[in-house]
Amino acid sequence: MSILIENLSKKYGKFSALDSVNLEIKTGSLVALVGPSGSGKSTLLRVIAGLDIPDSGRVWLTGRDTTFLSVQEREIGFVFQNYALFKHMNVYENISFGLTIRGANPLTISNRVNELLKLIRLEKFAKKYPSQLSGGQRQRVALARALAIEPKVLLLDEPFGALDIKVRKDLRNWLRILHQQVSVTTVFVTHDQQEALEVANEIILFEKGRVQQIIKPQDVYELSLLKKLFFVP
Ligand SMILES: Nc1ncnc2c1ncn2[C@@H]1O[C@H](COP(=O)(O)OP(=O)(O)O)[C@@H](O)[C@H]1O
Ligand SMILES: [Mg+2]
Structure with a gap:
């Protein structure tokens, strides 16, 4: 297991950005993290990266408890919009x-x-x-x-969010190929349905600071599930 998240919680004031999150991400997988804006996706990645400290819970990276290690000590790579x-x-x-x-x-x-x-x-x-x-x-x-x-783990927070559709498509393909070549465990946040379905081995649906559901792209056959996944009313 590359990433193991145990009972992770983080509050900003009274607001629970992460509410007892438990999650396992297998070594070498390419996982999409999707969910409404404000559901805690970026907070989760920041806590995994070590840019933010949780109130409680643990972050294990490749078998090591890294909860209180510095960013450098964690051996992760990240691409965040504000970096x-x-x-x-x-x-x-x-x-x-x-x-x-x-x-x-x-x-x-x-x-x-x-x-x-x-x-x-x-x-x-x-x-x-x-x-x-x-x-x-x-x-x-x-x-x-x-x-x-x-890095042992690569974290991408909406890496292609600001780009136009043609470039996004190219980069999406490129990310998939890159992942096949390098096969580093990768978690990426996206709000693009196509992107999640085409690129990821697994889609984590995040809502209100919690993991709501974990879905394999090949299982997304039901319209209701698709709608739920991307919040179509
Ligand atoms: N540094 C911070 N201080 C106060 N509130 C924050 C901070 N970072 C995030 N939040 C709040 O936590 C919630 C989750 O934010 P975030 O993880 O960025 O969500 P997402 O990436 O899913 O849109 C939001 O309501 C946001 O306003
Ligand atoms: Mg975000």
Whole structure:
């Protein structure tokens, strides 16, 4: 089990953002987290990442109790909307950042970054700055940056949310292929039905700070279930 969440709760004032969440995510799976706005999806990812501390409960990552470990100690990669690329660094520097601050040696860093540049098909863009890239290219760089440290878990909070439909579709396909190649345990938040159904092995329906249902895309045959999943009245 890559991610094991035990009785996780988190309140903001009197409001329960996470209400005794229990969840197991298998190693190597690609899981979509869906649910209404304000249901606690981002809070859950932040607590898993270590950007937020829960009031109670435990977060286990690959068998280790990481509840009180720092972000760095958790060996996770994340792409959150408010963690944009570093503007003053070029693509190469953005991707190498995590390895550099961990004191990796220069040869290891350049091998790893070149491998990732190939993976995101931006080999020719190493020297470009974020402002010189398209939205889709920037998100690919953000993913490469998250993958650079070879994380055990990858967390993506609406990674393609701000992009237009054509680019979203490309990136969605690309994420699926990337996941087949790298097979890192991945949890991604989306409000795009197609995205969840096409990409994920498993869909977690989150509501009011709790896991309401876990669904396999191949089981989504009932219209009522589909509607429930995406809150069609
Ligand atoms: N730092 C915070 N301070 C106060 N309330 C917060 C904070 N972060 C989230 N919340 C509240 O917790 C609830 C869940 O938020 P969030 O996890 O961002 O939901 P989602 O990602 O599903 O839209 C929301 O009602 C939000 O207003
Ligand atoms: Mg959110």
